[in-house]
Amino acid sequence: MSVTAVAVLALDGAPGHHLTTPGLVFGAASRHEGVAYEVRLCAAPGFRATGGPGPPLAVRAPYGLEGLADADVVLVTAYEDRRAGLPEGVAAALRAAADRGGRIAAVGTGTFVLAAAGLLDGRRATTGWRYVEELAELYPRIDVDATGTVVEDGPFRTAAGVFGGMDICLHLLARDHGRRVAGETSRELITPLHGDADSVQEAIDREVAESAGLEPTLRWMRARLHLPLTLPEIAAHANTSVSSVTRRFRAHTGLSPLQYLLRARLHEAMRLLRETDAPVEHVAAATGFSSPAALRHHFRALTGTTPRDYRRAHHPSA
Known part of the structure; x- marks a missing residue:
């Protein structure tokens, strides 16, 4: 049975639930026969602690950017310093993951990270509703979907950030193993599975x-x-x-x-x-x-x- 590796890229100030939600979803899904996921927490350079909502938490990630190198899916968390440029090596690591055919996803303001890496030019994408105008202003080559909660364009998935990325994780799960497995996982987590x-x-x-x-x-x-x-x-x-x-x-x-x-x-x-x-x-x-x-x-x-x-x-x- 093959194992799907999901690398969660933690940027400094990421909400704590953005770090834990992928493990909850893919961990629950892995209880199904024939479904196996490995979730890696990978700290970007400069990561110190989580941000709001909730108190900051110091987190020691087992991986750095090297955890992205052979991951099947890279999931980028929200990013507080979205106008300050990317931490060293992040853009290159994301571009390398895309070049070798990996799927790249972003939650909330994590979309700005993919945009800054030049991965979303000419593509549809979304972000948290508070930031859609800012995204469209900073990156006019992106077709910003102001009302989408999960937007898929080629190998890239972006999400508005609702429920800490649970929607995008369920979306990926449905693509991998079908709506039945995603639906059962969704019910186990006490959240509805939506079709679009x-x-x-x-x-x-x-x-x-x-x-x-x-x-x-x-x-x-x-x-x-x-x-x-x-x-x-x-x-x-x-x-x-x-x-x-x-x-x-x-x-x-x-x-x-x-x-x-x-x-x-x-x-x-x-x-x-x-x-x-x-x-x-x-x-x-x-x-x-x-x-x-x-x-x-x-x-x-x-x-x-x-x-x-x-x-x-x-x-x-x-």
Whole structure:
């Protein structure tokens, strides 16, 4: 039975759960007959301790960059110093792994590491929603997917960072051993297995909304994307004040109500561009943008591309 080696590249300040999640997922999966994974914790040069959330933890990794040399999968953790350049040797080690045919994955701001190594030029990728604009600005040659939770492009997988990379680990597991093994592993870890990025995002939105008592208001908003909704109208539907509804949205989604509305409009615009032949002008009107120019402005700000280019890349007829 062959063993799949997964090298987890720990960069200084990586969240602790980014280091432990791969071991949980692949360790649970290895209880299935015919499934065997070896998870290696590899410290990048300069690694000192984990970062937030949670208190910093000093970690002694058994491997350095040499652990990447023959790994089947390299999984890059989040990176606090994403604008400061890469630690010495990291870019070369990642490029070498890609050149020999290894699969490369990144969680959250770990995507900036792959971008800085020049591995994502001309490819689709995602990162945590707080950083999609920054990624698109710093690396304009990347097709940034603002709504994806796991994005696959060739040998590269990038994830938004939800659940510490559990989604991307389950995605890799499903590719290796099928959805049955991935689904059973997912249930063992008490997390749902999702078929694609859209269903992942919908489930996450539903979970945070229900915990905040916002689900009826979110359904109401999604049914009225074509209308010019205002913050007072959203607060009135939620039967609370403007300040209270804003506080609840921020606490449970990280977004203000109007930011959430913008994201929902862009998400629906992407669906229409992928699944219909409606002109961009009609897509803009159907999703509540005042003009095609307004849609293009927000679309490029969040994705780094235009609606027409997005359709060319993702429409079945393209």
